Amino acid sequence: MKIHEYQAKEILEKFDIPIQRGYPLDDKADINSTIKRVQENFDTEAVIVKAQVHAGGRGKGGGVKYCAAYEDAQNAANSILGMNLITHQTGPEGKKVNKILITEALDIKKEYYFAITFDRSKNCDVFIVSDEGGVDIEEVAKNSPEKIIKAWINDSENSLLNGINEIISKLSLEKYQNQIEDIFRKLYRCYYESDCSLLEINPLVVTTDDDIIALDAKVNIDSNALFRHPEIISYRDKSEENPLELKASEYGLNYIKLDGNVGCMVNGAGLAMATMDIIKHYGGEPANFLDVGGAANVETIKNGFKIILSDRNVKSILINIFGGIVRCDRVANGVIQAVKELDLDASVVVRLQGTNADLAKKILDDSGINIISVETINEAAKKAVESV
Amino acid sequence: MSILLDKNTNILVQGITGSEGLFHTEQMLNYNAKVLCGVTPGKGGQVVTNNQLPVFNSIRDAKKQFDIHATTIFVPPKFAAEAIIEAIEQNIKLIVCISEGIPVRDMIKVKNMINKSSSILIGPNCPGIITAEESKIGIIPGFICKKGSVGILSRSGTLTYEAIDQVVNIGLGLTTAVGIGGDPVIGSSMIDILKHFDADDETKGVVMIGEIGGNMENEAGRWIKDNMNKPVVSFIAGQTAPKGKRMGHAGAIISEGSETAEAKIAILKECGVTISNTVSEIGSTMKRIIG
Numbered sequence: 001m002k003i004h005e006y007q008a009k010e011i012l013e014k015f016d017i018p019i020q021r022g023y024p025l026d027d028k029a030d031i032n033s034t035i036k037r038v039q040e041n042f043d044t045e046a047v048i049v050k051a052q053v054h055a056g057g058r059g060k061g062g063g064v065k066y067c068a069a070y071e072d073a074q075n076a077a078n079s080i081l082g083m084n085l086i087t088h089q090t091g092p093e094g095k096k097v098n099k100i101l102i103t104e105a106l107d108i109k110k111e112y113y114f115a116i117t118f119d120r121s122k123n124c125d126v127f128i129v130s131d132e133g134g135v136d137i138e139e140v141a142k143n144s145p146e147k148i149i150k151a152w153i154n155d156s157e158n159s160l161l162n163g164i165n166e167i168i169s170k171l172s173l174e175k176y177q178n179q180i181e182d183i184f185r186k187l188y189r190c191y192y193e194s195d196c197s198l199l200e201i202n203p204l205v206v207t208t209d210d211d212i213i214a215l216d217a218k219v220n221i222d223s224n225a226l227f228r229h230p231e232i233i234s235y236r237d238k239s240e241e242n243p244l245e246l247k248a249s250e251y252g253l254n255y256i257k258l259d260g261n262v263g264c265m266v267n268g269a270g271l272a273m274a275t276m277d278i279i280k281h282y283g284g285e286p287a288n289f290l291d292v293g294g295a296a297n298v299e300t301i302k303n304g305f306k307i308i309l310s311d312r313n314v315k316s317i318l319i320n321i322f323g324g325i326v327r328c329d330r331v332a333n334g335v336i337q338a339v340k341e342l343d344l345d346a347s348v349v350v351r352l353q354g355t356n357a358d359l360a361k362k363i364l365d366d367s368g369i370n371i372i373s374v375e376t377i378n379e380a381a382k383k384a385v386e387s388v
Numbered sequence: 389m390s391i392l393l394d395k396n397t398n399i400l401v402q403g404i405t406g407s408e409g410l411f412h413t414e415q416m417l418n419y420n421a422k423v424l425c426g427v428t429p430g431k432g433g434q435v436v437t438n439n440q441l442p443v444f445n446s447i448r449d450a451k452k453q454f455d456i457h458a459t460t461i462f463v464p465p466k467f468a469a470e471a472i473i474e475a476i477e478q479n480i481k482l483i484v485c486i487s488e489g490i491p492v493r494d495m496i497k498v499k500n501m502i503n504k505s506s507s508i509l510i511g512p513n514c515p516g517i518i519t520a521e522e523s524k525i526g527i528i529p530g531f532i533c534k535k536g537s538v539g540i541l542s543r544s545g546t547l548t549y550e551a552i553d554q555v556v557n558i559g560l561g562l563t564t565a566v567g568i569g570g571d572p573v574i575g576s577s578m579i580d581i582l583k584h585f586d587a588d589d590e591t592k593g594v595v596m597i598g599e600i601g602g603n604m605e606n607e608a609g610r611w612i613k614d615n616m617n618k619p620v621v622s623f624i625a626g627q628t629a630p631k632g633k634r635m636g637h638a639g640a641i642i643s644e645g646s647e648t649a650e651a652k653i654a655i656l657k658e659c660g661v662t663i664s665n666t667v668s669e670i671g672s673t674m675k676r677i678i679g
Contacts, residue, residue, distance in 0.1 A: 118492060118572065120603070121602070121603045121607075123496065123573060155496075155497075195492075195493050222492050224465060224489045225491035225492070225494075227466055228491075256630075258628075266546075267546055268545050268546030268547065269544065270542070270543065270544020270547035270570070270599055270625045271545075271546040271550060271667070273599060273625040273628075273629055274550075274623070274625040275667070276628045276629070277626070277627045277628050278667055278668065280627065281665070281666050322553070323529075324515075324527065324529035324532075324546065325415075325527060354532065355529065376668055377666075378666070381668075
C-alpha cells in the first residue's frame, strides 16, 4: 500500500527519526494560517510547499516550490493545491493534487539518497545509499552505477552494524559516524517493525548545522501485513486510486485498466497475463487485466462484466476460465445471465476449459444469445481480436 | 518414478477443519492420496470426512500415531508462517503451503529456518503438487492428469492446469506437476525443482512456466545450460504487462531490466531453453522436441 509523504513522516517521527517538519492541508481556506503556523512554530521565514500525491518526480513536475517569503508561499500553495500534476510516474493524464504539505526550509550542505527494500535474489533486506541525492536515482543507477552503494542486511545485529559501517566508509562520512549509525538503525527499525516493502528518503540531508534530517519520505507497506498495523490502514487515500480499480477491489476482483480495446476476464493472475499476451500476439490490444480469482461464480462474472464495460474503449470481451475447482457449467450460466441483464453491445468470446467444459459449451450454444464459444485460447484470442 | 510425491506418501493436513482445508482434503482423498490425519489447534479429538480422519491439536500429537512424510497447509495467512515453522520443527520432510497473503517479513524468517533444516518447502501461494494417477497435495484438479513423460513446474496456478491439459491432450502425459508459488519469498526455487526432474527416470522433458518479476527464471536458465540433461520448454507470462503495475501476484512487479518477460525470454533462449511463444503452444512445442 502506498501512503503520502506527510503520513510517512508521521511514521518516521514515531521512531524518533529527525524529519523536515510541517503541516498538511486540503482546504484553500487553511493556506494562510498554515503558512503562519509553520513560520512561527519552526522559526523560519522561508517554507516549502509540496504536493501530496502517490507519485515520484513531483519537483520536476512543478509540485514542489521553495518560497522565500509569506506571499510567495501563498501563491505557490494556491496554485499547487488543486492543480493537475504530471510527472513521469503519474502517466500522461496526471494526478489532481488534493493535499499539500507546507514545511520548514532548511539550509542544506549535502544531499544523499537513502532507501531500504527487500532484495528477492539474496532473500534479505538491502540498504541503498548514494551521495547523488535529491535527483532521479534511476538516472544515477543507469549512468553511474558506481555511485550507488548497497549493503545487504540479514537478521543479525552484526550484519546491520557492518552494513552501516561499510556505507560510512565508502562515502567517507566518518565525521558523522555516531549520528549516521543512530539514524540508520532507527530507519531500519522503522522499516522492519512497520512491515515496509520500501522506505525511501530522497534526499536525506546534512544541514549547515551538521544535523542529519529526512527531507522527504516515501513508504510502501506490505499489504499482506496490514492486519498488524491498524493505524496505517487509516492512511489509505482512495482518491489516489483508479476509480474502476477501486470498485473492482470492492467486488473482490483484481483489475488493472490498460489502454486497448479487447477486454478480458480470466481466473488466475498468470493465465490472465498470458491471455493479454496472446491478444497482443494476434494484433489486438488488451483493455485490462482482470483476475476473477478462485471463486468464479455467477456474481463475480456479472461484476467482472460491469467493470470491463465501464471502460468505453472496450469493443470485444474475451472470457478465459480454466475450471479446476470451479465448474464451467456454472460459469456459463453466469455469462448468459450477465449478457442478458447487461444488454451488451460488445461481442463476447468465451473459452471454458476444465471441469464440465463440454456441458458448459452445450449450455452456451443452446442459449440462443449472441456469444462466440470456442475451445482453445488460440481461437478465442483470434476471434476476440477479429470482432473488434 | 516421479518427484517429491507418490502413492506411498503419508500426508497430514494443517487447517483441516476450515472450509478450504476440508474441501480439498476430500478432493485429495478422491484422488487416492494417502491423507492420514489433520491438525487444527484446539480441535483435537474431532473426526472429519465421514469419520475417516482424526484431527489433532499439533503435529507432535499426530506423529505419536502416524508416520507423516508430508504436510499441506490451508491456514489463514496470519497464522500460516507459524504453521510452516511447526512443521519444520517437527522435521516433516515435505511442506506444501497453499495459503495466500503471508507477509514478506514472516516468510523471510521461515526461509532462514528452511535453509537450516532438512525439510523442503513448496509455496506459499501455490496450487501444490500432483503426481499423475498416484497422489496429490493441494488443489490441482486431478481429472486433467494422465500418466506420461513430462514434468511441469510453474509460478502460477491456472497456468499450471493449462500446461497439464496441453501435455495430456497432445499425448505426452505428466509425471509430476509442481506449483512453486508466485510470492517474492518462496520455499523452493525453479532450480530446486529442476534438479529433482533431472534425476527422475520417467521425466523426459520439463515445462517451466515463469512470469515477470524477480530473477528466478534467469538463474534457472543458467543452471539448465550448465547442468540439465533433459530438454526444457518455457513460457513466460506478462509480455504485455505495463511497467511498474502490479499484476495480482505480489512477485510480479517489474523493477529491473532483467525482470521483464523479454529479458527473461532472451536469457532462456541463450541458455538453450525452447520458448513457447504463446500460452497455447506449450504442449505442441514439447511434442516437437520429445515426440
